[in-house]
Amino acid sequence: MTDHHHEEEQHREHAVEVSVSTTAGFFPTEGFNRVPVNQAVQVELDKAKHALHIKDTTNWIASVASPAGKRVVDPSKSYAENGLSGKVEIDWGPSEGGGG
């Protein structure tokens, strides 16, 4: 493997591809953004909030689909700390309000 290919491989291993879905749209609009695997999930959520003109995200939860069902992600932690790698599809929206 050449040095150039080795660097590319290392870069790929240290990045994830992220797409955020909301009912105000997707961020990015199409495809995925490549971001560092050690970056907090919140960074991309903040960008999505700004790009999609979402006014208020109080009580919103971020989650990913897993074989066992939906798994909630901690936005203050990195993708690596959340056990996420490769292509990451984050769903983001308000948690349910109280009932009864």
Add this chain to the structure above:
Amino acid sequence: MHPAAAKALFEEEARHLTAALATRRGWTLHAVTFPLIDCSFSAPGRTTLRLRLQCDNWNDLPPSITLLSADGSPLTALPQNPTGVFNGGPHPATNRPFVCMRGAREYHTHPSHVADSWESLKNLSNYSLGGILTQLWHAWQKGSG
């Protein structure tokens, strides 16, 4: 709200309820045409829940939400759910099970909640059409059966 303004606001919000979003969430969008949203929630091992949101006079009024079976017939048995959002009722106005959650017309018109004003919620992101649907989806996901 003037009917044309209600329709314009509905369409502005509903344009984001796309096939791509539905695929990612396991939703089926049967209809998204003013003043109606007809949507099913599905997941492996779960009984599908279908919801019909009647959004006339949006957003001066919250949507009136009907709980349905997958085939569109009235729901006869509520999904097992710990949130209290899906209430067996019957609701005094509709005589049916209902959604007992802020953002549902049946909640705000229920004698127990008439003091809880929709007016203070209607412009919040959590209570857009997509926000209300997402809250209901999250509530449904906490249940079983």
